[in-house]
Amino acid sequence: MMRDFKTHSLDVPGAVLHYEVREAVEASGKPVLLLVGSPMGAAGFVALAERLPERTIVTYDPRGVGESRKTGEPGTSTPEQHADDLHRIIDELGGGPVDLFASSGGAVNTLELVSRHPEQVRTLVAHEPPAVHVLPDREQALAAIKGISRTYERDGFGPAMAQFITIVGLQGEIPADFADQPAPDPAMFGLPAEDDGSRDDALLGQNLISCTHHEHDFAALRAASTRIVIAVGVESEGQMACRGGLGVAERIGVEPVTFPSNHGGFLDDTFGMPGDPDGFALKLREVLEG
Numbered sequence: 001m002m003r004d005f006k007t008h009s010l011d012v013p014g015a016v017l018h019y020e021v022r023e024a025v026e027a028s029g030k031p032v033l034l035l036v037g038s039p040m041g042a043a044g045f046v047a048l049a050e051r052l053p054e055r056t057i058v059t060y061d062p063r064g065v066g067e068s069r070k071t072g073e074p075g076t077s078t079p080e081q082h083a084d085d086l087h088r089i090i091d092e093l094g095g096g097p098v099d100l101f102a103s104s105g106g107a108v109n110t111l112e113l114v115s116r117h118p119e120q121v122r123t124l125v126a127h128e129p130p131a132v133h134v135l136p137d138r139e140q141a142l143a144a145i146k147g148i149s150r151t152y153e154r155d156g157f158g159p160a161m162a163q164f165i166t167i168v169g170l171q172g173e174i175p176a177d178f179a180d181q182p183a184p185d186p187a188m189f190g191l192p193a194e195d196d197g198s199r200d201d202a203l204l205g206q207n208l209i210s211c212t213h214h215e216h217d218f219a220a221l222r223a224a225s226t227r228i229v230i231a232v233g234v235e236s237e238g239q240m241a242c243r244g245g246l247g248v249a250e251r252i253g254v255e256p257v258t259f260p261s262n263h264g265g266f267l268d269d270t271f272g273m274p275g276d277p278d279g280f281a282l283k284l285r286e287v288l289e290g
Contacts, residue, residue, distance in 0.1 A: 002050060012063075012088050014072030014081070018042070019060035019089055025053040031122055032098045033288070034058045034090075038082060038105030038211065039202035041066040047268035048101075051281035058098075060089060062109075065202045074200065078210045082109035087117050096120035097226075099288055103127040104241060104263065105211045111228075111248070115217040118224035125287055126248070127231040128263055130168075130240060132212045134247025137173035141240060145212050147179025152204040156195030158186035160204050165189055168263070171238035218251045229287055230254060235262040259283050 005022040020042050024030075033055040035045040041061035049057040061068035063077055063085060070077075086109065090096045100121050102110040107129035114121050132141045144167055152160035162184045167174065175181070186193045199205050221228060230249035236242035241263055249256040259265055260283055265275035 002046075003053070007067075008092070009067075010089060010092055012085050015063035015068060015070050015085065017060060017063065017085055017089065018067035019058060022049055022057040022059075024056045028054045030055055030099075031096070032056045032058055032093055034060075034086070034098055034100045034102075036060070036086065036100060036102040036106035036110055038062045038109055039065050039207055040104065040106065041068070044267065044271065047270065047277040048266040048281055048284070051277060052285065055099075058089070058093065060086075062106075062202075064200075064206050075206065076210050077206045079109045079112045079214045083112035083116060086110065086113050087120065090117075090120045097122040099123045099125075101125045101127065101284055101288075103266070104130060105207055107245075108211050108214055108216075111216055111221060112214070114224050114226045114228065115220035118220075118226045121226045123227045123229065123288055125229045125231050125257075125284065126245070127259065128233060128236060128241035128245045129230075129248055130212050131214070131216060131244035131248050132240070133215050134251060135173075135240070135243055140174040140176045140178065142213060143176070144174050144178035145208065149204070149209055150179075151183060152201070152208075153199065155183075157198070157201055157204065158191040158193050158195075159183050161191050162186040162189050164204070164208075168240060170240065174240065216248065216251075218248075221252045228252060228254060230256045231259045231287070232256050233262045233265050234258050234260060235265075239263070257283075257287060 003022045005020045010017045042059035045059045064070050107126035148163045230245050232242045232245045260279035261275035266280040267275045268277050
């Protein structure tokens with residue numbers, strides 16, 4: 001049976017944020033646990049939240065995603081903005097310290113949060129942050145991502161998303177000529193080839209460049225009072241986000257922890273190919289309690 005949740009909204013500079021609170025089934029004395037993605041919103045974490053009934057769980061839609069609407073300038077959202085949004089949500093929850101599980105772009109944003117407000121976070125489990133600057137092939141990777149952005153501006157969602165899916169699944173270093181290679185057929189991925197004229201997609205239009213090109217403050221992260229755990233998927237070996245996670249772990253001096261499944265290992269079958277949400281929740285519980 002699904003847990004009930006309460007919805008809340010919070011005015012922040014340039015946006016109104018939507019977040020959801022699921023109370024623990026029984027009081028446990030454990031910190032509130034935030035589940036954070038980017039551009040994935042609250043809906044992506046339902047399966048994981050339901051498998052952690054002993055925790056009060058908070059999920060949210062990042063600015064420009066789902067129910068969290070921008071009120072300021074359209075366009076790019078930055079890790080600094082997302083980190084400040086999370087800082088303000090934690091203040092609304094009582095100021096913390098909270099526990100945090102964050103995946104993908106959410107891991108990038110919460111590492112920025114911890115570098116600025118370590119007192120608000122007891123433990124951060126950062127799952128596969130696509131931190132391109134730590135890769136040995138960063139110049140090729142940065143150029144390839146800029147190429148995806150150019151495709152989006154020129155041809156729209158389908159062709160750009162097909163390139164994005166291709167690059168995130170690549171094993172090993174990114175080819176120097178990735179941006180010059182023929183673009184894959186969007187239909188191969190069930191994507192539209194036609195351009196609908198919109199350029200406000202949360203991933204491709206708002207977060208792609210700012211997230212992957214973000215340069216982390218490793219000195220602040222090494223000095224933080226927060227316990228930082230870098231997680232990578234057992235099925236993600238060699239992929240860009242997994243390699244980014246390993247690079248971040250090396251720079252802050254922690255051993256990475258292997259989680260079940262892949263980059264979306266906490267997902268059930270709601271969004272297509274499922275991960276292993278049961279195994280993922282067990283591992284996350286183990287890590288948080290460790």
